[in-house]
Amino acid sequence: MNEKEYLEECKRFLDYFSVDYTGDTVILTDGGNSCIMNMKSQWAENFGGHSINGVARYVAEKLGKKVKYIDI
Numbered sequence: 668m669n670e671k672e673y674l675e676e677c678k679r680f681l682d683y684f685s686v687d688y689t690g691d692t693v694i695l696t697d698g699g700n701s702c703i704m705n706m707k708s709q710w711a712e713n714f715g716g717h718s719i720n721g722v723a724r725y726v727a728e729k730l731g732k733k734v735k736y737i738d739i
Contacts, residue, residue: 694736
């Protein structure tokens with residue numbers, strides 16, 4: 668998978684977990700620190716061991732967006 672395809676897969680992953688990356692700032696919470704550890708998960712191959720927030724930070728960087736953490 669090339670970088671463009673990987674970015675699209677990351678966006679699909681974030682959509683699944685309802686992380687909005689469409690604005691100027693990606694808002695993250697402490698709940699996004701959960702790592703994908705279930706090797707039977709549809710996300711395990713590409714994101715096993717990665718947190719939701721980690722993927723969101725990657726997408727934000729690639730799209731030139733800011734990241735903001737909030738307490739919930």
